[in-house]
Amino acid sequence: MARLEVDSLTKSYGGVRALSETSFEVHAGEVFGFVGSNGSGKTTTMRILLGVLEPDSGEVRWEGSPLDREVRRRIGYMPEERGLYPRMKVGDQLAYLARLYGLDTAAARDAVEQWTARLGLSERVGDEVQKLSLGNQQRVQLAAALMHAPDILVLDEPFSGLDPVAVELMSQVLREEAARGVPVLFSSHQLDLVERLCDRVGIIKNGRMVASGTLDQLRRTEHPQWIIDGPSSAGWLNGVDGVQVLETDGARTTVEVRRAGAEQQVLQAAMAAGPVREFAPARPSLTDLYRDVVSTDDGQEGEQ
Template identity: 60%
Template sequence: MRQDQRLEIDRISKRYGSVVALREMTFDVRAGELFGFVGSNGAGKTTAMRIALGVLSADSGEVRWAGGPITLENRRHIGYMPEERGLYPKMKVAEQLIYLARLHGMSRSEAQRSARAWMERLGVAERREDEVQKLSLGNQQRVQLAAALVHNPEILVLDEPFSGLDPVAVDVMSAVLKEKCARGTPVVFSSHQLDLVERLCDRVGIVRSGQMVACGTVAELSSGGNTRLVVDAPLAPRGWADRIAGVSTVGYEDGKSVLELGPGADDQLVLTAAMETPPVREFARRQPSLTELFRNVVTENGASEGRAA
């Protein structure tokens, strides 16, 4: 796959009456990259994905693939997995996958081979003759992913692909997405599971009120934030570090104090204060997790705009 095969979302805006769903949303997903798309409920993630697919039209802005506009022809090479079930509930699993592959231009023999391979890969081969509505929610989700992959897409756009999956299925799906990226496929997905996004994704985009407010690797996003320290001083009184200028206690983990240092705060003063009540078993800097970064970005005046998405 050529390296210029990149999905670009360029300043797209969308309004429903007085409600602004997207406001000049801009990001790209590069060849062979896993891009995590996170934001509060109603932040605009699904709207952006549907515009990328051509399901919705933008009021302004442009979606490009490999440097050119998205057309009916190249939409056939996109694999899409909606958050809501997009399968025919009374169709049998194998029959449905073959049908969808054929809609994307595969011959019957190609469609049969691909459907069989993906049913095996995703652990639903034994349910091939079952109607989708008779499957568990987790198995329906596996079939939904197979439907997104069965035509060997050049781009993957997945809305909450890990929803309802058990840990084994999460591992299987994670491995599949990594394999697709290793072959050069750009993959963008949204998820409530921020720890999973952090573990899998090359880059992350955080959306708030229809705008991309932060985009980059987790390391890049956290580099501009305040320093955090984890201090294990078991005999120190609760809140012992709050008296130090520029230092605040943001939480406790297994009895350890998690501290945030504001601009100009001196970590050596923190160590000195901790040593006043020895022992000090741990004193370490910590990079903020994606969950912490998300809370910081989507919170205004201490009140979150919604649940992580």
């Protein structure tokens, strides 16, 4: 199956290491969320994908071969900073960009009609970009990335500045592109959105990929956590070895189990102390996982 491979990318700016042996894959038909703090290396990685920057070492491959100019022409890219001509009309600009990607006049006109309709911009085709709201400018930027039916989509903070309706529309479009077999890579600080939309997630910190996988894979820990909604009396866990109480909120207690099988003793102790309304494994959100991964400050972050 076709896939985009980022293999051991390293990049320095002077004495600052922006990327260090960064590796991950985005499979065909997959939405991959690329998250990290400002300066963690996300944009540097994307610029290397596009050929704007050269890595000091490492390689990017598509279908097993290094990315060349021809493959990069088939990438749809949406930058964080809007790269549009502010005084140019929306339709003219999109047609112009489509022609740069190799579409003839008729195909470019059809693509403009298709994507302005899909993204709710049909009534804005004759407007100058600078007269649009920031959200509509973001839609135009996405349309520009899709004009040539790309084989790969790379989007840097595509949801920035969008209202909830536009966020839902853009989410639908990205899922439709993935269903078409396109690998979709996007960065975002909106972790709740990443959690809802993505098949897999990569967390980058200080230029290193520190976690990557599905949310279920990222949630796996050596010491699982359990939530008990039951006895409110203090001390009901006394005598249960291998268990640490992480949080107590009234009758709701979260514990970390450090010994195999101890969760059953926790349940028995809770039932002995009173009625149990809930006993379930804790499922941390992506925000919780991200906070845990990046909480330790182990050095100066590289430039983005």
